[in-house]
Amino acid sequence: MKKIVLSALAALTLGSVAANAGATKLYQDANGQVFTKSAEGRTLIKTPTSVFSKADKLKFSGLTYLGYTYNDYDSTLADGSINSNKDTSEFEIRRAYFQLKAYLLDDSKSYYRITFDISKDVTGDEKVRAKYAYLFLNNVFANTGVEIGLAHRPWHDYEEHNAWYFRNISKILIEDKAHGPDLSNSADFGVMFKTRTQYFDADYGLFNGEGYHSASNGNGMSFEWRTTAHLMGVDGKDKQTKKTYWDASFFGQYNQGHKSVTVGTVTEQQDLIFGGLHTVYNQPSFLVAAQYVYSKDTSDIANNVSKQSGDGYSVNAEYRLGEEKEYRCFARYDSWTPKTKTTYNGVSAEREDRGYLIGAAWEMNKNVQWVANAIITDNEAGSAKEINNGTAYMLTAEVRF
Structure with a gap:
């Protein structure tokens, strides 16, 4: 200093x-x-x-989502009872990341990375934790590198850099809690291989399975994967506003022993298995993407509850205007149906959870983006997540350097 x-x-x-x-x-x-x-x-x-430093080169970067959110929850539920969620209004730091890369080896594409993440915990307090801390070794096999440590998981990073560019206001479907399945988060302790070619790439690895902000129970490993066909090939970075591409992906995980469940006097380790299909088509002026996800959580079956077993889909689109494509309009629709039936008005059925998102963004420059949007949560009457119904109005400044 x-x-x-x-x-x-x-x-x-x-x-x-x-x-x-x-x-x-x-x-x-x-x-x-x-x-x-x-x-x-x-x-x-x-x-x-x-x-x-003892490294040949150090590279620092930062990313912060500054925002204001007004949550206007429905005052009553479909059956006429009072909604326990009350309206909220607050300024917030949704996430703040600070990252260091240290280039340690003769290969200029190999490096050590550590990223610190500031976010709220369940009590509303801001916490600082390590999100990534891994060594990346380039070309350990043909066209394949490896991350070792607290590493990326295969799917999240791909979707957020190729199909859904507004992580500053909403997570992707498999992470969503308000109207989605909340299946997985974006980093975990393990090892991940990254294969890259012109028309095909893949991420696949073995992880603890609980994710970077949950305690590991040590009862089993999680095998996770993403395979992507680049139907029109790939051509460098900054694909969003300068390239035309069409990708098709298959992704998922087989998470063994992710949860302990006691039925009667017997305690068993239960598994979480999910898979998804995704496609995205992009031109400099617009993007459309869609996905389908199916999951099976054996602890849901053992407990006869409705949490992470089910299926659903998400579609999103974006239109870009301006000389530098700096003005953007976007929309997204999510649907998730838990497999366990719930009863409403005497009828037992699977209840759909739904989310609608619409907004506009201005790319002020390479360092600052402004976003205004609304998220409407419309979970079906009788759903376990019906209390989340309402509209969130959001203003966001994304700052990056």
Whole structure:
């Protein structure tokens, strides 16, 4: 920190010198130290300005979702009873990430990454935890690298960088709690292989299974995967506003022993298995995407409850305007039907949970995006999640560097 402060003071001093002496120039020696030299060759200032590390290169970045949300819940449920959820209004930091990559090996594409995540816990308190902490080794096999540690899970990162670009206001279907199945989160302890080719890529690995912000029970491993066919090939990064692509994916997990369930006097380890099909078509001016997900949680069957077993789908679309495609309109619809039946007005049936999302965004520049949107939750009468029904009005500033 002392070196950073000294560097900042030196920069201010250099700026003052430059403004008052046209002959003053800025130089850097072989050790990375910066100093000024007058026309006569006299050294005026010399001070270290580098952040020193044993890594060949360090790369810092940050991402924050700043927002305001007004939740207007339905005051009564379909049967006339009072909804226990009350309207809320609050400014919030939805997520804040700070990331460091350290390039340690001769291969410039291999690195160590650690990402810290600030988010609310179930009590409403802000917590800081590690979301990613892994070593990535490039090309351990042909066209295949590997993440080792607290790593990405196969599906989430793909969908958020190819089909659903508004993580700042809503998670993807398999993570959704209000009207979705809440099957999985985006990082876990384990090892993941990443295969990349022009027309096909895949992520697949073995994980603890509980995710990065849940305690591991150590009772079984989770095998997880994503395979994607790039039907029109791939062509570098920034595909959203500059490329045309069409992808089709199959993804899922087989999570063994993810939950302990006691039935009578017998305690058993139960499994969570889910799979999904997804497709997305993108041109610089628009995007359309759709997916179908099926899941089976054996603990639901053992307990005769309605939580993570079921099936559902999600569709989303985006239209982009402006010279740089900086103005965007988007919409999304989610549907999830838990497999366990619930009773309403004497009728026992599977009750659908639904969510509608509509909004607009302005890409102010490469560092700041503004979003205004509404999310309507319309879970079917008698659903276990009917209390979430209502409309959330949101304003968001996404800041990244």
